Amino acid sequence: MMNGDQYPVTRGRDLNHVAWLYDPLVEKLSFGRERRFREKTISCMDIQDTDRILDIGCGTGSLTLLLARRITAPGEVIGIDAAPRMIAIARQKAAKKHSPAYFQVGIAESLSFADASFDWVVNSMFTHHIDSGLKEKAFAEMYRVLRPGGLLLTADIDRPTTAMGMLLGWGGRYLLLQPELEDNLLGRLADFMRGAGFVEVEKKAHLHGLVSFFKARKPE
Ligand SMILES: C[S@@+](CC[C@H](N)C(=O)[O-])C[C@H]1O[C@@H](n2cnc3c(N)ncnc32)[C@H](O)[C@@H]1O
16 A cells, blocks of 8 residues: 555554654663664674665664665665655765665565565564564565575564563553564564574574564575
8 A cells, every 4th residue: 555655554653753853862762872782783794795785674774874884886785664754864864974875665564676686684673663464574575585595684672581671671562552562572573584484593692681683594
C-alpha cells in the first residue's frame, strides 16, 4: 500500500512524526555514548572495501554514513527507512559530509532490491519497531537480497541480563505500550533469523544488559 505521497506504508512504528527530534534525543539518552555504540556495531562486521551494504531502518543515517566511510566504488552503502522525514535528514547529513551513501524511503517487509544484490545487510535498533509477522517478513527479505554467503548484522534489544536491563526493557514494553518489544525481550531474535534460513547465528557482543549484536550468514 502507498500513502498520499506515494511512499510504501508499514504497520511498523515508523518515526516520521519525531524525525526532527531523533538525533538530539539519541545523543541525550545515550549520555554521549552513541558514537561508541556505532563503532561497536561496525567492529562486529568484517567489511571489505568494495562491499555492497544495505542498512534497514536506517533512521537519520548515522550508522549508514559511518559505514560509507569504509567503502570505495564499486562498493556502495544504501540506507532505507519507512519514514520520509528520517530519510530527508539522512540525505541532508550525507550532503553536508559529501558522503556517497545513498538513502531512499522503503519498508523492510517488501524491499525494492533484486535477489542476491548485497554482501551485508545491517539493521540497528530497528526490529523492536515491528511486530512478529513483520519480523518474519523482514528477515525473509534480508535473506533474499543477500548474496549466497552474504552476512547479516542485527544490533537490537534482546533478553535483558541485568536488573537495569529488565527495568528499561520491560518498562519500555508496558509504559510505552510497545508490544513489538516482546519478541526481543523474550530473546527470540535468533529464532527469526534461523526461521528465515540464516545459519551460524552468533551473538558477537552484549551491551548495557539489554542490547545484543547478532551476526548470521546466508548459506553458499
Ligand atoms: C529506533 S530507529 C533506529 C534508526 C537507526 N537505525 C539508528 O540506529 O539510529 C527505528 C527506525 O525504524 C524505522 N522503521 C519502522 N518500521 C519500519 C519498516 N517496516 N521498514 C523500514 N523502517 C522502519 C523507523 O522509522 C525508525 O527510523
